[in-house]
Amino acid sequence: MTRNEHTVLEVDDLTVIGRPSAVEIISDVSITVRRGEILGLVGESGSGKTTLGLSLLAHCKRATEIVRGHVEVGGKDLASLSEQQVRQLRGRAVAYIPQSPASALNPALRLRTQLGEALHDDTLPRAKVLDRVREVLREVALPDDDRFLNRYPHQLSGGQQQRVAIAMAFVGRPELIVLDEPTTGLDVTTQAHVLETIRRMTREYGTAGVYISHDMAVVADLADEIAVMYRGELVERGRTDAVLAEPGHEYTRRLLSAVPLLRTEGHEEAEEPEEAPLLRISGLAAGYGRTQVLEGIDVSVSRGECVALLGESGSGKTTLSRSVAGLHHQFTGEALFDGEPLARSSYRRTAEQRRRVQYVFQNPYEALNPRKRVRDQILGPYRHLMGRPQDPDAVVAEALERAALPAAYADRFPEQLSGGERQRVCIARAVATKPDLMVCDEITSALDVSVQAEIVTLLRNLQDEGMALLFVTHNIALVSNIAQRVAVLNKGRIVEYGPVGRVMSEPRHEYTRALIADTPDFQPSFATAE
Amino acid sequence: MSSLPEEPTPARPHAPSRRSLLKASAAGAAIAPVLAACGGDSDTGGSASGEPQRGGRLRVGIAGGGASDTLDAHDPTDNVDIARNHALYAALVTFTKDGAIEMDLAESLEPNDDATEWTVVLKEGLTFHDDSPVTADDVVFSLRRIMDEENPMRGAGDLESVDIEGVEATDERTVVIPCTEPFVTLPEALAEYYNCVVPQGYDPENPIGCGPFKHAEFTAGQYSLFERHEGYHVEGLPYVDELEIIDFPEDDARVNALTSLSVDVISQVPHAQVAIIEGNIDVEVMESETGMWLPFTMRVDQAPFDDVRVRQAFRLIVDRQQMVDQALAGYGQIGNDMYARMDPSYPEDFPQREQDLEEARRLLSEAGHGDGLEVELVTGDINAGIVAAAEVFQEQAREAGVTVNLRRVNASDYWNAEEGFPYAFGQDFWSARNYLTQTSQGSVVGAPYNETMWGEDEEWVELVEQARQTPDDDERNELIKQAQKIEYEEGGYIVWGFVNLLDAHSRRIHGLEPSVSGHPLGSYSFHTMWKEQ
Amino acid sequence: MSGPMTDPKVEKVAKTAKRRPGLFRTAWGFGRTKVGTVLAGIIVLVAVAGPFVAPYEPTEFVAMPYETGVGGTVFGGDNLGRDVLTRFLWGGWTLLLLAASAAGIGVAVGTVVGIVAGYRRGWLDDVLMRFNDVLLAFPQLIAALLVMSIIGPKVWLIVAVIAVSHVPRVARVIREATRKVIEQDFVKAAEAIGLPRWRIMAVEILPNVTSPLLVELGLRLTYSIGVVAVLGFLGMGLQPPTADWGLMINETRQGMAVQPWPVVLPVTAIAVLTIGANLITDGLSRAAIGIDRGVEK
Amino acid sequence: MTRLIAVRLLFGVLTLWAVSVVVFAATQALPGDAAQLILGRDATPERLEALRDQLNLHQPVAVQYTQWLQGLLQGDLGTSFSNRQPVSEYLESPLGNSLVLMGLAALVATPVSLLIGAFSALRRDRGFDHTASLGTLVLASVPEFVVGILLILALGPGGANLFPSVYSREGGPEQWILPALTLALAVAPPIVRMMRATMIEVLESEYVQQARLKGLDERVVLWRHAAPNAIGPVAQVIALQLAWLAGGVVAVEFLFNIPGIGKVLMDGIANRDVPLIQAVVLLIAGIYILVNLLADVIGLAANPKVRVSGNRPSAPGSATAKDRGEDGAAGTPADAPKAKDVRR
Secondary structure, eight states: OOOOTTEEEEEEEEEEEETTTOOEEEEEEEEEEETTOEEEEEOOTTSSHHHHHHHTTTOOOTTEEEEEEEEEETTEEGGGSOHHHHHHHBTTTEEEEOSOHHHHSOTTSOHHHHHHHTTOOTTSOHHHHHHHHHHHHHHTTOOOSHHHHTOOGGGSOHHHHHHHHHHHHHHTOOSEEEEESTTTTSOHHHHHHHHHHHHHHHHHHTOEEEEEESOHHHHHHHOSEEEEEETTEEEEEEEHHHHHHSOOSHHHHHHHHHSOOOOOSOOOOOOOOOSSOSEEEEEEEEEETTEEEEEEEEEEEOTTOEEEEEOOTTSSHHHHHHHHHTOOOOEEEEEEETTEEOOSSGGGSOHHHHHHEEEEOSOTTTSSOTTSOHHHHHHHHHHHHHOOOSOHHHHHHHHHHHTTOOGGGGGOOGGGSOHHHHHHHHHHHHHHTOOSEEEEESTTTTSOHHHHHHHHHHHHHHHHTTOEEEEEESOHHHHHHHOSEEEEEETTEEEEEEEHHHHHHSOOSHHHHHHHHHSOOOOOHHHHHO | OOSSOSSOOTTSOOOOOOOOHHHHHHHHHHTOOHHHIIIIIHHHSSGGGOSOOOOSEEEEEEEOOOTTOOOOTTOOOSHHHHHHHHHHOOOSEEEOTTSOEEESSEEEEEEOTTSSEEEEEEOSSOBOTTSOBOOHHHHHHHHHHHTOSSSOOGGGGTTTTBOGGGOEEEETTEEEEEBSSOOTTHHHHHHSGGGOOOOTTOBTTBOOOOSSEEEEEEETTTEEEEEEOTTOSSTTOOOOSEEEEEEEOOHHHHHHHHHTTSSSEESOOOHHHHHHHHTOTTEEEEEEEEEEEOOEEEOTTSTTTTSHHHHHHHHHHOOHHHIIIIISTTOEEEOOSOOOTTSTTOOTTSOOOOOOHHHHHHHHIIIIITTOEEEEEEEOSSSTTHHHHHHHHHHHHHHTTEEEEEEEOOGGGTTOGGGTSSOSEEEOOBOOOOHHHHHHHHTSTTOTTOTTOOOOOHHHHHHHHHHHTOOSHHHHHHHHHHHHHHHHHHOSEEOOEEEEEEEEEETTEEOOOOOTTSOHHHHHOGGGOEEOO | OOSSSOOHHHHHHHHHSOOOOOHHHHHHTSHHHHHHHHHHHHHHHHHHHHHHHOSSOTTOBOSSTTOOSOTTOSSOBOTTSBBHHHHHHHSHHHHHHHHHHHHHHHHHHHHHHHHHHHHHOHHHHHHHHHHHHHHHTSOHHHHHHHHHHHHOOOHHHHHHHHHHHHHHHHHHHHHHHHHHHHTSHHHHHHHHTTOOHHHIIIIIIGGGGHHHHHHHHHHHHHHHHHHHHHHHHTTOSSOTTSOOHHHHHHHHGGGTTTOOHHHHHHHHHHHHHHHHHHHHHHHHHHHHHHHHHTSOO | OHHHHHHHHHHHHHHHHHHHHHHHHHHHTSSSOHHHHHHGGGOOHHHHHHHHHHTTTTSOHHHHHHHHHHHHHTTOOOBOSSSOSBHHHHHHHHHHHHHHHHHHHHHHHHHHHHHHHHHHHHTTTSHHHHHHHHHHHHHHHSOHHHHHHHHHHHHSTTTTOOSOSSOOTTOOGGGGHHHHHHHHHHHHHHHHHHHHHHHHHHHTSHHHHHHHHTTOOHHHIIIIIIHHHHHHHHHHHHHHHHHHHHHHHHHHHHHHTOOSHHHHHHHHHHTTOHHHHHHHHHHHHHHHHHHHHHHHHHHHHTOHHHHHSOOOOOTTHHHHHHHHHHHHHHOTTTTTTOGGGGOO
16 A cells, blocks of 8 residues: 555554563554544454554554554554654544543543543643633533533433534644444434544544444444454455445454345335234333333234344333243233233243244353353253153253354353353253243343354244243344334333334334434345355 | 559558667577678768768659559558658557657657556657657647547557546646556557658648648649658657658569669669669669568368368478569568567567478378369559469479469459459568558458458467556567467468568768668658768 | 463373372472471470470579579569570470361351352352451450450460451451352353352352361461560460469569570460461461462462 | 432431341340449448449330430440440540541552552553552452561561551650551552452443544543543442441450550450440440441432433442452451442
8 A cells, every 4th residue: 555645644564562561462553544544453352453453643542552554644653653742633633532431531530631631741831721612512412511411421321422522623733533332322313423433524624534343234234444353463455335235254254244234125125914813012111210211112022933122221121021020020911822821020930831942142251151051041940840851961062062062062161151051051951941922121232243143043043933032122223123013112112113114214203213223234245146 | 663662552541660779689680681791781870981971852753653652641542651751750659660650749658557548748849840849749739630530640540548538637748648548569559650740730731730741733644742841859869951851653664764873872773673773883772571461261160271280381381591582583571471670569489381382282182182183362562562462372382282363453453352352362562561460450350351251269369468458568578479479370370481682872972771661661761761972 | 362372282281180189299399488388497396395395394593583594494484483495495385286176166166157258149158257247346366355354364264265267258258269269150050050169168169168268267377476576475374373474574574684595485386486477377278279260380 | 319328328327226136235235234343342231332333234125225225326325344434535545546547548558559540440451450459369368467566577676677566655756657568558548449340340341442433632531521420439448447447446456555446345345344435335336337338429410311310320339349359358457448348
């Protein structure tokens, strides 16, 4: 790549190693970004993308260090400068927008201070600094009055916090800005707005941006160029459309194909649900103490059917699924399973009911007892619900096999498994008791996209074997790919409920429309080509 | 350190006893201890180091003291009170260093033939601190105050047989004291510091007396200051102009104060600290033999001690020298199961009892304890050496096949019936009294502290009764000896030894002499001390 | 973001790697743990083997009180002239025994209370914690002294009082730990299949609070040693003529200037013992932190 | 905020009350009644009766308690048995002495340990840090009276003979040095540990990283961004240590013969002086609770989440929560670093 006056960032053969192991965390990475353009840096957890991002500001976390290569921002090589000089450039030449502003904003300082100091230019009079701060706040569509400036971070919503972080980055009019997954943890609507802001700001300021993300969809939507990182190395680099059209590297290919596509048409008509569904919930209302989180919920799941509960954080979808599982007791209304009413507490349900309704949790890292072997994780519930098996090994083997895991895994401890494998074990634990209904609570959200895709396929197979699924998620794209029917939850109410095909093609409720619109649309040409 | 200061607990009265000059010298010679030799006697007599010098302030550190300190002439409790009492007040008669009685305010004190009436004649020209004369009426007032029904003072017990109503002043200097029964021990009673003479209308708030020093300042639990009483009736005394008495409940603090010479004299040096003082050339230790004894008490009416053989066996178990060595670090004399050591009647001729485990075991098995005996010994930190003695005895008993279990009772509860006092097997401490006074305190039926329940023995009781009514010394002593013989063989006490008091003083202080009274600093004879300027 | 810089290769290894070494193995990795074990070991040895090698009887008189340099004695005599060395050798095991049992009981009870309170929440939790706070309002030593002064120094009482004074402190820690554990979904999973509460506490929770538990045990042991010793030193612990380190100090410190040994020996022993115990505890806790955070050191 | 504090305050009072009940109940278990104890050896039936009436020991326990409590509330702690003096008066000067001692200890310990703690945090895993952490660990393990005796042996009459080892009324200020030093050494370690732990926690936090990425001067990062977030937990531990002092003085005063409340307590115990024991225990418990309360309030105040909008605190504990074990090991005296111990 030829360097010209437009180039803001140029990284050559950058290598960062970890101490004391001395293993390379990122190896010989070279990238360049031009003024006003955004480079999308894609990779899954552990790909070293964050390390790279930080080293662009010549910052190394504890026990890591840059050993090779240089990082030129606006022609100055940060890697070779002194602490003092680097400090001068930070905030002015290059700024950083953190992953979770919640923890990156100082809880003890008012916004006024935190924004003001970002300029760290002692020559400016306070008034001037303040004006600048207000200006930026307006640009990121935040109030600029004193009341707001006097707030503490915890008094802002997640979206606001992220905007503040963005504002903080732009105060110093940097030439380069590094964004580390700035939208994770935000719901699609907010994410859309934040992305919009970022796009606008970079354009207006003519700032170059490096956007680090695991979400191919977002990157495809935002970036002019894409760089794919895998195991600390840069495996592919190119203009966005080019990469999407024909990904050069196998890994990129996998990544792309793994991304769930939002299918708005082409769903086969879901046949009308039979009259005696497996699970029928009617007029359900639930809450915590005095606060109501769910009202007038009517959902039903038929045998072998997958019903999706779609909603953003705080929509009450988890509360609903937990009520079904008997983990949340504060609900009123009727919940019939196979015609039998379900007691509120799992402890008051019959063993049979508990066997037939199984629950899979969101975070596989917390859903397994770290002190038990996989084998016992699976056998525990089995024994409790179905009594001693005559051949335990067979039970374990079968369960694992249905979860697409080798039987050898039976003797492992959770800490010896990857996230995906853990989630499979959770599923194995659930299917071991041969349930009729499986409640899946955001079971893919904690996993990398590639793994996510595998889990989804696994679920499809289970469903084909006749298992009914209550699939809870915030990801509409996923819904469009797995579910037959979908219930869209918003602020504790079902705003839309119907066959996926219909909901996706002609959403009736504007909330649903908004969701569909805000979801970054993404059509890798090669994918469609297949 | 044990929060009890190293002195007899104030709870109980202790009176010294009288004793013939003869024996004093004898005993003194017999066991002139190394320390006494280098410290006590040599140059403290005063004579050795030339003429006494006058003036200066004598600073004294006394063990004990507390918020309850008082200056009341007739109600001193704590050690420091006793010290102050000796400074402020004087009594009709008093004890000499070796325990004999000598006239003090009184010119004479005479009984009638059967000792049922005593006549006191005061010296001439006695004055109180406020220069008012000391009159017979003051004496009567004092006695009445002591024996007041409403609020009996400490002396009341000793003077029980005095017919207080009948007491009267026959003239300026003469008082007649009628008694309800023959009362040969009246002089001893009157010699007690707490039976001293105060002016009519005496008020403890304004402590007027006729002792060698008069009150200047006083802060309870801390210190007190006194000035020379010009009108003191002993010519030329006291030597020093000012006397400062400082409370030192803490042993280490007291010793430090002396070694750093921030005081001139301290009372009661704990054994552990003697070496420190000896190591310091500016100060020296004065050791005083006393008649104070720390007996083991066996209840003659309770098993297993209701069997005289067991009592005898226990007396034979004790290795007295070891007791003195380990429990008193050698600062004491061995005893012979008989108290009132300073009494003229003290049975020097009784054979000294030695440890004899064979005999002990024999007696025990005779008494049916052949296969070992287990007893509980109740002890408590009621006086220095008590607990130690118990531990030593426990060890010695082990060799005789007797298992002794110690039960340690909180000092202030030791005489509490709730704890089981009087105990089947316990301990106690008594300061020097003569035999008769002591028996009335501890050995006759109905005595306030008859902890051995001794005194049922008709023969013994008979003898003691007779003795009480015999004014003639020699006759009386003969009777007493017979009584002692009985108690020596069958009594409930194990008197294994007598305590030596250890005081210490700067080498610049003279005129300090050991006293047998059991009170430190030669019975707090501040008036005879003088300071090398 | 996951862990302090996720080194891909390392992580890859970690995924299929054999199991991470357990608490003890990790703890043993720290030098201080080894040192601590040696120090504590020495004293324990003295305390346990001492009585068998002691030259005299602990109550035998071999010298004059506070006499030093006596033939046949190494460190001279104590306040009664008993052999200092002998009493030192005899005086340790009582201390160890009392401290150990006090710590053991205290931690056991505290753990139960902590887990129950942490898991059952609600009024039970409140009641237990309120009660805790009352207990906590007494400094350990003061509580002990109060009871001792009233009922009198008895061995079982010493153990009981110290144990009780441990309970609330242990309970708090374990409760916190329990809270952390039950936030995790595997507990909910157990509830979802209706596993009995007590089994959840025993099977799902208890194994996951072992690290803080062990740390507490070590900690409480150290404290117990301290308190037992202090009680002895204040004369409120074991009673004469027992040979006990704390009591030895109490009995003989008056002669310290003349005969320091009966003070120096037990004091040193107690110091070394507590330091050793605490070093081990520290090793354990460092290991525990590592394990809890899912990273070594 | 104020509501939270009010609640805590109320709770503190309740605890104190509970303590008073315990103390009273405990002293009821004494063998023999107060009258017996007061008169001790010269107790005659008549005098006993008289005194019992005077002390209204004939009333039922409940009544006695209420009367006793009323007394307490009016600052009347009863009359000492051993010296028939009002306890409240009697305690004045000892309390003074103890406060002097505690004050000295705190004055020495706090600043020094804060500095050491902060410094080892900045020099993390370097020589100084290791030495400091080992030193604190050692000090934290050893019971305070042992430290005291060792100091005496080293600096007292036994050894270098620099300072006196026993208090006496005549003595000069130098006699406070050893006891104060002993206490200081006892309270310091947890503070050091906590300071270090918290500082590290904060310095590793994302907002400090962000501050650095903003290009702020290191001093600004330290003082504006790190320090404010460290105050809370550390201040709590300091307060807790001071609370511990209330009980910690006992052994030290006993060792150095300082006539403070601790010494009074021991004497009270020796003489079975019930009112005295009650008073001192209550006093100490009172101080203890009060300072814990203070620690609590500090913890709240230091957390803007609470200060601004009265919602429950979550932050302050965190530093403690994480390094619990590590600090726990250091926290011998009052389990101090586990601020949670006394926080609810």
